[in-house]
Amino acid sequence: MAKYENTGSKDTRSGFGEGLHELGKENENVVALCADLTGSLKMNAFQNEFPDRFVQVGIAEANMMGIAAGLTIGGKIPFTGTFANFSTGRVYDQIRQSIAYSCKNVKICASHAGLTLGEDGATHQILEDIGLMKMLPHMVVINPCDFNQTKAATKAIAAYEGPVYLRFGRPKVPNFTAVDQKFEIGKAVLLEEGTDVTIIATGHLVWKAIEASEILAEKGIDAEVINMHTIKPLDARAILESVRKTRCVVTAEEHQMNGGLGDSVAQLLSRELPTAQEYVGVDDSFGESGKPEELLTKYGCDTSDIASAAERVIGRK
């Protein structure tokens, strides 16, 4: 079937870098900050072309978040760049008080999220960041699925007034969404229509969900696949509409089962439409060193895990 074609694997962080560079040309209020990871975050193009609007803060993430908050006073739109671990857990209180509670227009851009960071291991593989960020009032949480979507999301969040957490990653992953897509914050994308089970995925696991739907199709199972690029605000309408049809759901994310997309979906469904649900995610564990694909397999976040979760949940209808 292969309705979606990988046009050439690319890293989502490069989508961020390209989006940021274009924003720099389009909007003189866009300012970028980085904590000694300019190359890793692909911020070099912005830095080279707009050195006045690039703030190298050194290895001092707490200060970076505070400076970013201060930059909004005067109308700047700051984009902070560092790894997801150092963008969230390390600086939670700074984000909570100076950005979220203070309603500052800061874009927290976080790379190397999840298991697919790979060989650096558990110290850097944050699997709790979606939960941490979505718990903060005012915070928007976005986890795009590929290069094109990350670029589109980067540009879209500049036009949104308010704090945003944008999560992306390190490895090259299939690039399959449209180059010219319009990114709408909070509006899920229906990738595959189906009637037997709803698979709601975010980030790198969206492609895995598409692959899983192909495996399921071979078994005669008609899966609906939703790309939930925005975890907060959650697109309740898209979820309820789909689940009313399929009456069961699988959520898939490169994150702890505790506190991630799956919990957001479960919270919605428990209130509005109690439904059998299976979680694909990391089950209350830290990660470890390894290749991204090996880690996804070992920690139950691979294509086959999504497919078997779908079969299980259909059996619970």
Added chain:
Amino acid sequence: MSDIKHLENHASQTRRDIVRMVHAVQSGHPGGSLGCADLFVALYQSILKHNPKEWTMNGEGEDLFFLSNGHISPVWYSVLARSGYFEVSELNTFRKLNTRLQGHPTTHEGLSGIRIASGSLGQGLSAAIGASISKRLNGDDNYVYVLMGDGELQEGQAWEAAMFAGAKKTKNLIAFVDWNNRQIDGDVKDVLDLGDLGAKWKAFGWNVMEMDGNDMQSILDGVERAKSEGGPVVILMKTEMGQGVDFMMGSHKWHGIPPSDEQLAQALEQLEETLGDY
């Protein structure tokens, strides 16, 4: 009346406001608020270029002030109200349900004069640096001021920020340290000694000054001198916690406890009502 006398009168009223506010809700932080009353009055009544009636978040073309040690909110609220940011009668609502005058300052309730929340310590200098970079990018050469507590300098983020501003030569940034040597658990030197504070800031690349933060003339002269220094300037400001109320001075005890009815009366006897109580 001389300018200095006018400012001193204002500070006396602000000290009355502080003890009355904290007494009314039996919570809040009178000690540091009293100690910094002279600085706040000097800033808002004389030093700052600001526009209370048409306050904007961005404050373009104006000086900005950030309070990092947000627990001394009573002094800020009193001085903001009496400088025209909001009605003085609103001081009655301090720390009460549905108030804009939260225990620690916030932008959340839309109170004029507050540009970022503070209370969790160590964050204000970073915000002030960000605001000064924003001013530079906007071609706005007005000043950004920030006040921190001395105990607050035990927070690591303060030194991340200090290192940044010193290394990058952040312009038009003047930081005050409320150097009262008191914090909740005792004297700063006993809790965690800051050592040679001036040498620390100097080593981080700042111009370092000292002034008497409980003397109006010293404050006015000190800030004027700081403005001529260029680069980031830190003013280590000697103050007395509880200044103006004899039984609140001389220890850390009044950092965060309210006076009783009798203690309020005793305090008010020492503070002249110059502008009319709220």
